[in-house]
Structures are given as structure tokens and as C-alpha cells.
Amino acid sequence: MSPGPAPVTAEHNPLRHPDDKRLPRIAGPCSMVMFGVTGDLARKKLMPAIYDLANRGLLPPGFSLVGFARRDWADQDFSKVVHDSVREHARTPFREEVWRSLAEGFRFVPGAFDDPDAFQLLARTVRKLDDERGTGGNHAFYLSIPPDWFAPVCEQLKASGLSDPQPGTWRRVVIEKPFGHNLESAQELNEIVESVFPADSIFRIDHYLGKETVQNILALRFSNQLFEPIWNANYVDHVQITMAEDIGIGGRAGYYDDVGAARDVIQNHLLQLLALTAMEEPVSFTARGVRTEKEKVLASLRLPEDLATATSRAQYVAGWQGGEPVVGYLDEDGVAQASRTETYAALKLEVDTRRWAGVPFYLRTGKRLGKRVTEIAVVFKRAPHLPFSSTSTEELGKNAVVIRVQPDEGVTMRFGSKVPGTQMEVRDVTMDFGYGASFTESSPEAYERLILDVLLGDPPLFPRHEEVELSWQILDPVIDYWSRTRTPPQTYPAGTWGPPEADEMMRRDGREWRLP
Structure with a gap:
């Protein structure tokens, strides 16, 4: 045994x-x-x-x-x-x-x-x-x-x-980051750096992986019998991973217009969060153990065949943010009027493993969205049988575990509960855990943790070149498809939650984006 x-x-x-x-x-x-x-x-x-x-x-x-x-x-x-x-x-x-x-x-x-x-x-x-x-x-x-x-x-x-x-x-x-702008450039960069330093002396910084809540994904899953038995396709309907920013590009047009939302965020941050959410339990929490399981997930990712219906890209136009009028992307200093760079990107992925077969993972990121938030929402299937009248549960949604990475680090669980009164009425409620309220110790800033890990030579939170290249293998076909299509990016007003195309992508599957 x-x-x-x-x-x-x-x-x-x-x-x-x-x-x-x-x-x-x-x-x-x-x-x-x-x-x-x-x-x-x-x-x-x-x-x-x-x-x-x-x-x-x-x-x-x-x-x-x-x-x-x-x-x-x-x-x-x-x-x-x-x-x-x-x-x-x-x-x-x-x-x-x-x-x-x-x-x-x-x-x-x-x-x-x-x-x-x-x-x-x-x-x-x-x-x-x-x-x-x-x-x-x-x-x-x-x-x-x-x-x-x-x-x-x-x-x-x-x-x-x-x-x-x-x-x-x-x-x-x-x-x-960025570790290249596509698979080919990432491989060239890896070859150059690894010709100078051995692989275990190269630390690729993704500051998101230094956040306390990101590290807590593994603690939540593997130290609690409560979650792991239902963390699979038998119970999970889908997973949404969101990184939304309420700011524009600021003075970064020179960088951002060459990169876009998908390369800037999905290739590294969101695919790393997906890997941590979907990975199997490692043999140990050493660098090698954690990386091995993350690489298995990234190698098993699959894009749908029809990228027209499984991806979305858009640019923000003028709107309102925090009660103030803001300009659109094409009116930002340094952005060309003909730019087709996306400030919003969303896509659907499948994880071809026994645990996750048939469970879609939806990723989205964007500038000038409704609020600043990064979260992982694991949304569960509806109960197979509800012994209540339809009116009692008309507003009842699906159970969910939401891991908030920023800004209010913590975990929220959504479930149905009876409304006080003589009638059997069930309504969605939330149970919330916040780091700030539960621990007297303050969480270290991500770069504190990552710099100390570099000096200690402790590399489990740093992606190796295999993870970087596997991530580009997923994203490159999406970028290539967008570059081939002649239709410009859709638009969305600043301060909203993205383009109608992204909502339609979810509706085709009978789902909808969470409103954080």
C-alpha cells in the first residue's frame, strides 16, 4: 500500500x-x-x-x-x-x-x-x-x-x-514577469538565463503567488476534510477566476499597448491560480512536490474548439469611475487611435483529468471594471432534490466557496438557509472569514515573502520554465485567433463589468458571471 x-x-x-x-x-x-x-x-x-x-x-x-x-x-x-x-x-x-x-x-x-x-x-x-x-x-x-x-x-x-x-x-x-510574449520568446529567454544560472537558482517572480490568501488555497483544500471530498466534478458545476481592476493604464501605455490584458494577467496570475485550485494533493509541500502537481494541471488544460464563443476581448471606453468621468482606452496618453489591444479578456478552459472532467473554468480580467477584486469562486451543482415548494426556493442559487485574494483577503461560503418565520422559505446567505478579523498577526506583503524566499533559496512559489511554457501553449492560440480576426475588440463603458460578449459566453452555458 x-x-x-x-x-x-x-x-x-x-x-x-x-x-x-x-x-x-x-x-x-x-x-x-x-x-x-x-x-x-x-x-x-x-x-x-x-x-x-x-x-x-x-x-x-x-x-x-x-x-x-x-x-x-x-x-x-x-x-x-x-x-x-x-x-x-x-x-x-x-x-x-x-x-x-x-x-x-x-x-x-x-x-x-x-x-x-x-x-x-x-x-x-x-x-x-x-x-x-x-x-x-x-x-x-x-x-x-x-x-x-x-x-x-x-x-x-x-x-x-x-x-x-x-x-x-x-x-x-x-x-x-513577463516571461516572454509568446511560447517561442519564452523558450529563448529560458535558454539564455539557464545558460548562465542553474535552474534551481532562477526565481521567476509572480507577486500574486506571495499573497497569503493564494498560499491559503492549499491549506484550505488539504488541511480540511470538509472541502476536499467535494472538490471535484461530482459536486462542482464550474469555477470562475476573476482579477478586476478599477484603474486604467495610467502612464504605462508604452508597455501595456504591446502586451494587453491576456498576456499581462491570464498567462501568469490567473493560470497559476487555476493550477493551485485544480491540482492534486502533492506528495509533500516541497518545491518539487508542488510544482509537479501544478505542471500536471497546466499540461491537461484544453481550449474549446470554437474560440469565437469561448473567448472575449474588449477595450474600455469613456465612462464613470468612483463618481468621476474617465476617458476611454484610445484616449489615454500614448495609445494609438488604431490600437486593438484588449483591456478586458475572458476565456473558458477545460481540465482534462478524472477530477475535473466536464467542469468549465472561466477566467476573466480587465481594467476599468466595477471594482478592484481578485477572487476564485468554486460554484457547486444544485441539490439533486429540493423538498420545498417552488415559491419557497425561487431565489435560491448555487452553493459556492469564494476565495478572496484581494483586497479583503478571506473566504466566503454561500449556502441556503431558512428565513425566520412560520413559512418554509429558503434564501441564500453567506458565511465570511476575513484574515484581518481572525488573526492578530498582519500578513506580510507579497514581496517581503518572495524576497525572503529568494535569500533562503526556498522556491515553491516560483514558477519554473516548464510552467511558463505550458501557460504560453494555452494562451498562444487565443492571441493568434484574435490577431487573425478582422473584427475589432468589443467595448465596455468604464466602471461596468465588461462587454456583452462575455456575458453571452456564459449564457450559452446556462451560467452567469458572479458580481463580486
């Missing part, structure tokens, strides 16, 4: 927050070299996350941060940039003693991403940190830069020897 899954213990369970253990996981001697320190991501997320980790006592005393950019800065100029970012965006209180200790390890190297001399200077800088700060030869390189620069930077890291660790030390690289 099979021994079954290995028990999940605090020692090897990567899904528990370090502060929950008796002894928190603290990174060993190391530094991080950050490329792209002048960008919004570094300023608003990465630098504050590093300070918050230090404030929580999760970084080693000699931790050092090296900035690399085409700026004529000295070390103190870089320190001022980090200080301002921390003051404005850090989640934990500013403590002078923590800041002084952290700032002692700040260094700055000026140069271009393709400048060999600058990388030689960078190599000398990190060697000095090993001597002066005790970083031990352990260095992570964070590429917070446009994807076109991934390959040149990796090649310079290799040429300068920065990617080659000495025995007993490590070198790691962190890459932000």
Missing part, C-alpha cells in the same frame, strides 16, 4: 509564514544587487519590502543592498533614494536604529546594462562586501528591468564572473 503524502511539519512546510514558527527563518549572510533601482517597482515595493524584512529581524546583520543604474550617484545618494522610498511605502514603523544598520550596507554602482566595465566594478564591489560586511560570497541579482534587457544583463553577469559561485556559496537571479 502506498504510504501516502508525507506529513507537513513546520520544518519543511514552505507555506507557513516564518513568524508562525517557534524559530523564524532568517536569511544567512548575503547581499542583493538590484538592477532598475530607479523604477516604480523598486521604489514602491522592493526597497520598502527589504526594510520591512530588516525591521522584522529576518535579514542577517551584514545584509547589503547594491543599486545598479545609469545614474551619477554616490553611495549616499542611493541611500537617500532608499530612505525616501521606505518612509513613503514601508508597512512597518520607521525605526532609526534599524535604518542605520541597514544603510551601512548600501552601495551604488553606476553604469549601463551592457557596459562590461560597469560589471567589473560591480564584481569588485560585491567582493569587498564579502570582506567588509561578511556577505559570504552569497549574492542575489534582482532584474527589475524591461524584459529586453534580461539577456544582456545575464550575459554580463556571466562574462564578469558574477554568476559563478565559489564552493559552498550561492548566486541567484530574480526575474520579473
